[in-house]
Amino acid sequence: MALTHKDLDALDAAIASGTLSVEFDGRRMTYQSTGALIEARNHVSRVVNSSATNRGPATFRFNFTTSRGD
Template sequence: MALTQTDLDALDLAIARGTLSVEFDGRKHTYQTTSQLIAARDHVARIVNAGALNRGPRVFGFRFTTTRGD
């Protein structure tokens, strides 16, 4: 199971609501403490953000020309 931004959003929502249960791909997981839930959220955030960084550079170049030919 690949972790996605949707999974991270579900963890954030559980933390905001104060619940310890989160559902991923139809499977419900219940954490014992809020600390475990936050640790899981941090782990998922690292994985999701690492995937975003490996997409390559987002550098764009533009070449402008004028009617004068410059």
């Protein structure tokens, strides 16, 4: 299951409303405390933000040397 901004929004809404249950893709998760809910939110935030980072194309440099053997 890939984590998305929608999942992050659901966690934010649960924290704001004070509930401990969140639904992801039709599956309900109930956390033991608000602290656990906040930890889950921080984890989802890190995963979503790291996957959204555009690293761009990799750049390679090649150095060629030749010897003629004269």
